[in-house]
Amino acid sequence: MGRVSGKVALVTGAASGLGRATAKRLAAEGAQVMIADINETRLAEARDEIAQPGGQAMLHVLDVTSEEAWERAVAETVAAFGKLDILVNCAGVLSIADIESETFEKWSWQHRVNLDGVFLGMKHGFKAMRQGGTGGSIINFSSVLGILSLSNIAAYSSAKGGVRAITKSAALHGGPLGIRVNSIHPGHVRTEMVIDGVSAADYPDEVWQKLAEQYPIGRVGEPGDIADAVLFLASDESSFVTGLEMVVDGGYSIQ
Ligand SMILES: NC(=O)c1ccc[n+]([C@@H]2O[C@H](COP(=O)([O-])OP(=O)(O)OC[C@H]3O[C@@H](n4cnc5c(N)ncnc54)[C@H](O)[C@@H]3O)[C@@H](O)[C@H]2O)c1
Numbered sequence: 001m002g003r004v005s006g007k008v009a010l011v012t013g014a015a016s017g018l019g020r021a022t023a024k025r026l027a028a029e030g031a032q033v034m035i036a037d038i039n040e041t042r043l044a045e046a047r048d049e050i051a052q053p054g055g056q057a058m059l060h061v062l063d064v065t066s067e068e069a070w071e072r073a074v075a076e077t078v079a080a081f082g083k084l085d086i087l088v089n090c091a092g093v094l095s096i097a098d099i100e101s102e103t104f105e106k107w108s109w110q111h112r113v114n115l116d117g118v119f120l121g122m123k124h125g126f127k128a129m130r131q132g133g134t135g136g137s138i139i140n141f142s143s144v145l146g147i148l149s150l151s152n153i154a155a156y157s158s159a160k161g162g163v164r165a166i167t168k169s170a171a172l173h174g175g176p177l178g179i180r181v182n183s184i185h186p187g188h189v190r191t192e193m194v195i196d197g198v199s200a201a202d203y204p205d206e207v208w209q210k211l212a213e214q215y216p217i218g219r220v221g222e223p224g225d226i227a228d229a230v231l232f233l234a235s236d237e238s239s240f241v242t243g244l245e246m247v248v249d250g251g252y253s254i255q
Helices: 017-028 040-051 067-081 104-132 154-177 192-199 204-213 223-234
Strands: 008-012 032-037 056-061 086-089 136-141 179-186 245-248
Touching: 008 017, 008 067, 008 104, 017 032, 017 040, 017 056, 017 086, 017 223, 032 040, 032 067, 040 056, 056 067, 067 104, 086 104, 086 223, 104 136, 104 154, 104 179, 136 154, 136 223, 154 179, 179 223, 192 204, 223 245
Parallel strands: 008 032, 008 086, 032 056, 086 136, 136 179, 179 245
Antiparallel strands: none
16 A cells, blocks of 8 residues: 555656656555646656556646646546646746846746746646545645745745745645645755756866755755655645645755
8 A cells, every 4th residue: 555545646847857756756655646747758758657667647748837738737637537636836947047147038937937837736736626525735846945045046046935935825725625735845956957057067076066065964865855755745644734844955954
């Protein structure tokens, strides 16, 4: 019996990195998973990876910035699996720029994907969970950079701070409905979002080393570290946990 057996999950950003690792973990623990992302090719790879060890997953191409697309994604999940119990809003984008160099275009893009996408997901996820009548669990991806910040991460930090705040409003609204809403705040994790930036540096190995040194635990995160935390929030093991900022950062932010 898996830790989320019998539950149905919709995971965005599931073509890559943390979304893919989370979808795999939920499926391995018995959930039926609708994996959603804008990247169709990599989504198909992720579906095959989940199906290999016998996990149950279907894919849906979703642009999280479109309300119509969200309506279709949630409806297809319910049509395929009968209900929605778990929603993981993981899709995200990042640009490295300070307040003077950030363009309005990239500012808006990061807010559309990272914050509007979470709002739309929750709006339509709530509807399906209410209809199911047995509550649910929503996990929104923020970041440690939604709590603290760096000078060169202006727009991303703003959008992730918004996710931190809207999660609490949604948790208050969802409490009486049996719908729990929590945010997760990873530190640096070895996914393409970080690997792409580090690989572009002149001495990537030194950059990885310097990053690891900033972490009391002595390393940056791996996708499985975050997927394990999401699994806890998704499962009934966390049935008294809502509105939590779950920081998963090897101690980075307590210094
Ligand atoms: N990797 C880290 O160090 C780290 C740290 C803190 C928070 N996060 C957050 O975790 C989440 C996952 O990041 P990751 O590291 O796996 O990055 P990633 O780049 O590997 O994956 C992000 C995924 O989001 C998808 N995506 C982008 N725009 C989309 C859209 N409009 N609609 C649907 N899907 C879209 C991409 O196609 C990609 O598959 C993000 O919200 C990110 O901000 C990551």
